[in-house]
Amino acid sequence: MGTFTTVVDTLDICGCLLLSDQRTLDLNALLSALCQGARVYSPAVESLLQHQHDPPDSLTDRQKDILYAFVSQPDLTCEAHAERMGISYNTLRGHLKEIYTRLGVSNAMAAVLAALRAGILSLNDSPYHHTECPPPPDH
16 A cells, blocks of 8 residues: 555545646535545545555666656756757657656656655665765855
C-alpha cells in the first residue's frame, strides 16, 4: 500500500479536492455528498490513490538518469535537459512518456516522487548527489 493511501486511511480523510477542481466540479454537490458521509476525491487524487496500490515497474538506467537530471535542475525546460544530455527533444519526450506510463503519473516531478517512494531512485545514488553543500556565493 502506498504512503499516500496509508495517510488517507490512517487519518480517515473523507475528501480531497484540488484548487483546479473548482472550475470543473460541482462543489455544492460534492459538499452535500460529504455532509451525507460520502468520501469525495478529486479525479487526480482518486487516480493517485488507485496507482498507490500498484507497484510501479522498474526503470532503465537511462530513464533513471533522465529523472536524476530533473532532480538536479528542476528549473530547466525539457529542451534544455535534452541538450544537456546530448539527445533530441523528441527522444527525451519519448523517454518521459514511457516513464510516466510505467509510474502512472503525468509530469516529471510526479515521476521523480513516485520513483523515490517506490525505491526505484535514491537521492544518495544520484550522480548529482553532493555530500557537502557548496559555500554560499560572495556578494
